[in-house]
Every structure is written in C-alpha cells, then in structure tokens.
Amino acid sequence: MGSISLQFSAAGSASWVTVSDVALTGLLWAAGTSSAAAVSYDEAVSIGSIRTPSASGTDRNLIATATQGNPTTIFPDAFPVPAGQPVFVSASAAGTATIFYRLP
Numbered sequence: 001m002g003s004i005s006l007q008f009s010a011a012g013s014a015s016w017v018t019v020s021d022v023a024l025t026g027l028l029w030a031a032g033t034s035s036a037a038a039v040s041y042d043e044a045v046s047i048g049s050i051r052t053p054s055a056s057g058t059d060r061n062l063i064a065t066a067t068q069g070n071p072t073t074i075f076p077d078a079f080p081v082p083a084g085q086p087v088f089v090s091a092s093a094a095g096t097a098t099i100f101y102r103l104p
Contacts, residue, residue, distance in 0.1 A: 001025065005098045008091040015043065015086045022101040023078035024087070029066035031095020036067040038090045039099060041081075047090040063087075066097075080104065 002022075006014045008031075029037040038047040042061035050065060066073045081087055081101075089097045 001100060001102045003098050003100045005096050006089050007096045008094050010094050011092050013043065013046070013088060013090045015088045016099065017086045018081050018083055020083050021104050022081050023104050024063060024081060024099060024101050025075055025078050026100035027064045027066045027073045028098040029068065029071045029095060030098070031068055031093055033068050035091070035093035035095055036065060037092070037095070037097045038065045039063040039097070040088050041085070043088045045088065045090060047092045051092065078102065
C-alpha cells in the first residue's frame with residue numbers, strides 16, 4: 001500500500017496524476033476544527049459546494065469526503081484510477097489530505 005499527501009496552506013484545490021494504475025483505498029484529513037476535504041475525479045468539485053450547496057443536484061464524480069471531526073475515510077471498495085488520470089482534492093482550510101492507494 002502507498003500514500004500521497006497533498007498539503008494546503010489555505011483553502012483551495014490540488015491534484016495528483018497517477019503514473020501507474022492504482023486503486024484508491026482511503027483518505028485522511030489532518031487540519032483544524034470545522035474543516036473538510038473532498039476527493040474527486042472532477043476538478044470542478046469543491047468541498048464548499050458539497051458542505052453548503054446552492055441548489056439540489058447530483059455529483060457523480062465525488063469519491064470521498066473527510067472532516068476534522070471524522071478525519072479518516074476507509075473506502076468500502078477500492079476506486080480504480082488508470083495511469084495518467086488526475087485525482088483532485090478540494091480543501092476548506094489549511095491542512096493535509098493523505099490519499100491511500102494500492103496497486104491493482
């Protein structure tokens with residue numbers, strides 16, 4: 001199993017492009033209180049719109065979310081990500097999002 005940590009000095013987004021096929025297995029969010037992070041296949045997904053949506057809707061590209069109160073999300077099934085596919089992380093505050101993965 002491997003991991004990658006994306007660090008945020010403030011709210012924002014970052015991406016990770018896999019160099020080989022991987023399967024995402026979990027997310028750990030380490031940050032201050034009342035903060036959260038989201039992992040998705042879509043760079044347009046933001047944790048702000050997930051926490052306080054402006055309208056009803058469906059987002060099919062969301063993989064997982066984690067909050068400081070519930071910082072670790074272990075996926076019930078691994079999410080496959082092919083080599084070259086970017087994975088996006090949106091953070092609501094400064095903190096570190098660690099994505100856990102395994103090789104398929």
